[in-house]
Amino acid sequence: MTAPLTPAELRRYGRHVVIPEIGREGQERLKAARVLVVGAGGLGSPALLYLAAAGVGTLGLVEFDAVEITNLQRQILFGESDLGRSKLEAAGERLADLNPHVRIVPHARRFDLDNALELVGAYDLVLDGSDNFPTRYLVNDACVMTGRPDVWGAVFRFEGQASIFGAPGGPCYRCLFPEPPPPGLVPSCAEGGVLGVLPGIIGSIQGLEALKLILGVGDPLVGRLLLFDALKLKFRELAISKDPDCPVCSDHPTITTLVEEGAVCELQPPR
Numbered sequence: 520m521t522a523p524l525t526p527a528e529l530r531r532y533g534r535h536v537v538i539p540e541i542g543r544e545g546q547e548r549l550k551a552a553r554v555l556v557v558g559a560g561g562l563g564s565p566a567l568l569y570l571a572a573a574g575v576g577t578l579g580l581v582e583f584d585a586v587e588i589t590n591l592q593r594q595i596l597f598g599e600s601d602l603g604r605s606k607l608e609a610a611g612e613r614l615a616d617l618n619p620h621v622r623i624v625p626h627a628r629r630f631d632l633d634n635a636l637e638l639v640g641a642y643d644l645v646l647d648g649s650d651n652f653p654t655r656y657l658v659n660d661a662c663v664m665t666g667r668p669d670v671w672g673a674v675f676r677f678e679g680q681a682s683i684f685g686a687p688g689g690p691c692y693r694c695l696f697p698e699p700p701p702p703g704l705v706p707s708c709a710e711g712g713v714l715g716v717l718p719g720i721i722g723s724i725q726g727l728e729a730l731k732l733i734l735g736v737g738d739p740l741v742g743r744l745l746l747f748d749a750l751k752l753k754f755r756e757l758a759i760s761k762d763p764d765c766p767v768c769s770d771h772p773t774i775t776t777l778v779e780e781g782a783v784c785e786l787q788p789p790r
Contacts, residue, residue, distance in 0.1 A: 520548070520551045521544060521547035521548050521550070521551050522547055522550040522551040522576060523547060524543065524546060524547055524550060525620075527620070528546075528550070528574065528620055529543075531574070531618075531620070532546050532573075532574050535549075535573070535574070540734070540736045540737075541734060541736075545734045545736075546574060548733055548734060548735075549573060549574045549575050549576065549730070549733055549734070550574055550575075550576040550620075551576055552575050552576055552577070552643050552644075552733045553576070553577040553579065553641070553642045553643045554570060554575050554577070554578055554579070554642060554643065554644055554645075554646060554729055554733075555579040555580075555581065555638060555639060555641070555642035555644070555645045555646070556570075556578060556579065556580050556581070556645075556646045556648055557581045557630050557645060557646070557647050557648055557649050557654065557658055558581065558582060558647075558648035558649045558650070558654075559580055559582045559594070559596055559606045559607070559610045559648070560590070560593075560594055560648055560650060560718070561593040561594055561648075561650075561674065561713065561715075561717075561718030561719075561722065562647075562648035562650075562672050562673075562674065562718050562721060562722040562725060563580075563582075563596075563646070563648030563722065564593075564594045564595045564596040564597075564610075564718070564719075564722060565595060565718065565719045565722035565723045565726065566646050566648060566722045566723070566725045566726040566729070567580065567596065567610065567614060568595070568596065568613075568614070568617065569723060569726040569727075569730075570646075570726050570729060570730070571614045571617050571618045571621045571623075572617055572618055573726075573730055574618065574620065574621065575621065575729075575730075575733070576620075576621060576622060577621070577622045577624060577642075578614065578621060578622070578623050578624065579624040579626060579638070579641070579642055580607060580610060580611075580623065580624070580625055580626060581626040581628065581629075581630045581638060582605075582606045582607045582610070582625075582626070582627070583607075583627060583628055583629055584605075584606050585603055585604060585605055585606060586601040586602050586603065586604050586605075586606055586609055587602070588602060592715045593713065593715040593716075593717075593718050593719070594718075595719065596609065596610050596613050596614075597609055597610075597613075605627070607625045607626075607627050608625075610623075611623045611625060626638060630649070630654055630657060630658065631657070631779075632657070632777050632778075632779055635657050635658070635660075635661040635777055636661050636664060636665060636777065638661075639658070639661040639662055639665050639667050640665045640667070642667065643667065643733070644667055644668045644669075644670060644729060644732055644733070645658055645661075645662055645667055645668070645669050645670065646670045646725050646726070646729050647659075647669055647670065647671045647672070647725075648672070648722065648725070650673075652699040652700075652780055653699075653779050653780050655671070655673075655692060656692065656693070656699065656778075656779075656780040657777060657779065657780075658671075658692075659671075659684055659685060659691050659692035659693060659767070660693075660767050660774065660777055660778070661777060662684065662685040662691075663684075663685045663691050663767050663768045664767075664777075666685075666687075667685065668683055668684070668685055668686045668732055669683065669684040669685045669691070669692065670683055670725050670728050670729045670732070671683065671684055671692065671725070672721040672722060672724065672725045673721070674713050674717045674718050674721050675711055675713060676711055676712055676713060676714065676717075677714050677717065677748065677749040677750045678717075678746070678747065678748055678749070679717055679718075679720060679721035679746075679747040679749070680721070680744060680745065680746055680747070681721055681724045681725060681728070681740060681744075681745045681747075682695075682740050682741075682743060682744045682745060682759065683728055683732070683739050683740045683741045685768065686732075686739070686741045688741075688761070689741040689742050689759075689761060690742060690759045690760060690761040690762065690765075690768070691761075691765060691767055691768040693762070693765050693766060693767050693768070694759060694760070694761055694762040694765045694768065695744065695759050697762075697765075697766070698780065699780050714749055716749075717747075717749055720747065720749070721747065724745065728740050742758060742759050742760070742761075743756050743757070743758060743759060744756065744757040744758075744759050
């Protein structure tokens with residue numbers, strides 16, 4: 520599906536249009552695309568900025584928090600003038616200023632059992648910028664049940680991870696992490712911290728993978744878990760297989776309706 524470009528858009532996206540793998544048709548595909556971003560935090564901030572700048576036509580944003588001073592160390596969508604404001608409102612203004620040709624659809628609510636299928640089903644793919652396990656499992660399960668790819672990322676201290684779950688023929692989040700770790704095993708972001716620039720790197724990778732999926736180019740992170748060590752500046756990859764006994768994405772799933780999992784924050788070690 521494509522959407523015609525205006526002369527102003529052709530000028531704006533000129534550096535895309537001259538790339539043979541994108542061209543005018545690819546840019547029109549970006550304009551027609553609908554991407555749901557869950558969370559406007561450390562991961563969502565760079566992803567939203569780059570998706571808007573790239574000309575993704577419709578960006579849905581699920582967010583319910585207000586901007587706090589502790590956000591500003593890593594959430595580059597916001598500044599001190601936004602303190603106390605709704606993140607949705609502040610993000611919408613920033614993205615509209617960056618690219619007025621992009622439609623921002625605000626969803627001022629938590630991503631939960633009552634709205635997950637409806638929200639995910641209204642978009643072509645989901646970029647998961649959440650920082651807690653209940654939301655991650657919920658995003659994954661809703662994506663599998665609606666046939667939408669889940670572009671996932673996570674960060675903790677100096678380490679980051681990224682992958683694509685729920686793509687056709689590929690594994691889902693539960694194939695890698697069947698269930699969340701016990702409460703207290705993994706420290707929260709507030710307890711453990713995160714290097715401010717790290718979400719910018721992982722969130723940008725998520726944005727890149729979303730663009731590749733929309734354009735149909737390159738080799739997306741399907742069936743691959745990307746691991747990043749910021750201290751050593753090293754990337755590693757682990758192959759992820761689709762679990763034939765996965766409770767959600769197997770041929771005989773045992774989880775057929777959405778469920779809510781327990782809550783702790785950030786990285787799980789790959790099994």
